[in-house]
Amino acid sequence: MSWLEAIILGLVEGITEFLPVSSTGHLILTGSLLGMHGDEVDRQIIIIQGAAILAVCWEFRKKLLHTAFSLHSDAVSRKFVLNLFIASVPLAVLGLIFKDQIKAVLFKPVPVAIALVVGGLIILWAEKRKHSERIQNVDDLTPLDALKLGLFQALALIPGTSRSGATIIGGLLSGFSRRTAAEFSFFVAIPLLLAATAYEIYKARAEIATADPAPLILSCIVSFISALLATKLLLRFVSKHSFAAFAWYRIVFGGIILITAYTGLVRW
Numbered sequence: 663m664s665w666l667e668a669i670i671l672g673l674v675e676g677i678t679e680f681l682p683v684s685s686t687g688h689l690i691l692t693g694s695l696l697g698m699h700g701d702e703v704d705r706q707i708i709i710i711q712g713a714a715i716l717a718v719c720w721e722f723r724k725k726l727l728h729t730a731f732s733l734h735s736d737a738v739s740r741k742f743v744l745n746l747f748i749a750s751v752p753l754a755v756l757g758l759i760f761k762d763q764i765k766a767v768l769f770k771p772v773p774v775a776i777a778l779v780v781g782g783l784i785i786l787w788a789e790k791r792k793h794s795e796r797i798q799n800v801d802d803l804t805p806l807d808a809l810k811l812g813l814f815q816a817l818a819l820i821p822g823t824s825r826s827g828a829t830i831i832g833g834l835l836s837g838f839s840r841r842t843a844a845e846f847s848f849f850v851a852i853p854l855l856l857a858a859t860a861y862e863i864y865k866a867r868a869e870i871a872t873a874d875p876a877p878l879i880l881s882c883i884v885s886f887i888s889a890l891l892a893t894k895l896l897l898r899f900v901s902k903h904s905f906a907a908f909a910w911y912r913i914v915f916g917g918i919i920l921i922t923a924y925t926g927l928v929r930w
Contacts, residue, residue: 669880672713672888675710680714682824684778686774706881715855744805781827782910783913785827789906816828841900
């Protein structure tokens, strides 16, 4: 990566990772425009995602530290960890089984654009339904609730769907408040993306030892700062507004990609 590419990728990842607009989809599109392709780029992107997850860990450090230190004595903390594990299983298992097939077929700009538009329409539909908010706090989830959200989250294997978006919409359909749905989508990302980051660093340890680490470090710093700001803004926003604005963004952005690809204005 050049310094400019490092900054761009860090910004795109940090801003989009926790918004319901698909960070993977945006990174695929950004990589296509910048001419960045291949396993090395994919590995760098996953490491940059890890930096964004650290921003969530910092934002919710009080909750995470309380859970860690009270796990042996607090039933609520144990249930919270169990729910995170249950919600992580579907995506982890299906990802291991179908990762290569999905990457070969769907990790391209046009399928991403279609998923952006379809996902936007689903968000609008979910927002128009009457909400009965039975869950106002992440500690109120049952293991069954966690499993439902885990199954919704697994839809994010389709690039352009959005992991946070699928989890949030699953939460709305399951009777979560908007803020609780958003918060749980943040928490459930922590074990998944940190594990993925650690695995990619392990696989690339020989390359990392010989390569110039400066651009990747810069990208991670930019990702951390922008993710921290995006997380704070999203929680404030959804406390007073619906997710419709993100739906319209997805539809318009995806539509522009499809039109430019179809007309040949942009070689995606």
